[in-house]
Amino acid sequence: QVQLVESGGGVVQPGGSLRLSCVASGFTFSSYGMYWVRQAPGKGLEWVTFIRYDGSIKYYADSVEGRFTVSRDNSKNTLYLLMDSLRAEDTALYYCAKDYAGGNPYWYFDLWGRGTLVTVSS
Amino acid sequence: DIQMTQSPSTLSASVGDRVTITCRASQSISNWLAWYQQKPGKAPKLLIYKASSLENGVPSRFSGSGSGTEFTLTISSLQPDDFATYYCQQYNSYSPLTFGGGTKVEIK
Numbered sequence: 001q002v003q004l005v006e007s008g009g010g011v012v013q014p015g016g017s018l019r020l021s022c023v024a025s026g027f028t029f030s031s032y033g034m035y036w037v038r039q040a041p042g043k044g045l046e047w048v049t050f051i052r053y054d055g056s057i058k059y060y061a062d063s064v065e066g067r068f069t070v071s072r073d074n075s076k077n078t079l080y081l082l083m084d085s086l087r088a089e090d091t092a093l094y095y096c097a098k099d100y101a102g103g104n105p106y107w108y109f110d111l112w113g114r115g116t117l118v119t120v121s122s
Numbered sequence: 123d124i125q126m127t128q129s130p131s132t133l134s135a136s137v138g139d140r141v142t143i144t145c146r147a148s149q150s151i152s153n154w155l156a157w158y159q160q161k162p163g164k165a166p167k168l169l170i171y172k173a174s175s176l177e178n179g180v181p182s183r184f185s186g187s188g189s190g191t192e193f194t195l196t197i198s199s200l201q202p203d204d205f206a207t208y209y210c211q212q213y214n215s216y217s218p219l220t221f222g223g224g225t226k227v228e229i230k
Contacts, residue, residue: 035219045158045166045209047219061218095165107213108156110177112165 002026002111004096009116016086020116022079022096027111030054030074031102035109036081038092038118048094049081053103064090086120093117124148124212128222134230141197143208143225150190151214157186157195160224161206169208170195197227205229 008020022034036048049070050059058070069082079096094116097109125148135141145155153173158166168177170186173193183198197204210222 044224045211045221047221050219059218100168100171106171107154107219108168108171108211109158109166110168112167114165 004098004111004113006094006096006113006116009094009118011119011121012086013122014087014120016120017082017084018086018118020081020083020094020096020118022081022113024077024079024098027098028102029072029077033099033105034072034079035097035099036070036079037095037097037109037112038090039095039115040089040092043092046092050105051079052105083118086118088120091118091120123218124151124214124220126210126212126220126222128208128210128225130225131223132226132228134228135200136230137200137202139200139230141200141204141227143195143210143227145188145193145195145210145222147191147193147212147214151212153189154212154214155186155188155193156211156213157184158209158211159204159206160209166209200227 006022012018035050038046038048051070055072067085071080096113098111100106100110127146129144155173157170160166169180174186185196187194207224207226209224
């Protein structure tokens, strides 16, 4: 069925690194822009990053620019988020999400995964 | 960055009530606004896009309106399944995409 499944979350010390993965199924992954959106415990939603369907364009929130790297492997239907220099304020549930339309992005999300929890703590 | 402000932050209502949630943008975003519903422990679900377009499969009791800087999400007759938190999201400017702080709809 149409779904996104995240993995890779866990507990990491401040300054550490973590790589998240998101496996897509049920749709043509290579045709859609993809996003990571996070939600700190008990808080609202925060957009983190976007990657174009072919990986040629990437955008980041200022809060993660220079520390996080988004990538994708269309042959594996998988989206990644490499997180370096992690801080306590990066603690959140990380969702991957699919753009509404194929090709050029519509900039809103019609399919979300269940999320993977990242906890940054010593 | 475009700031999105939702009000109220919490709303107590009864089944059958008409509910209205407001979202204000710090600058004009035309009609580039989406609404999501999130239930506890679940991922958000798209309800409305382009301010007033209903996503496929979303009940018609949900409607959106507005343009420029002020927007509303209305539930015409609140149902038990509608108790949740609602978020608006602007996409007039992709960098960055921003969400409102959320409105929790509680049982009165």
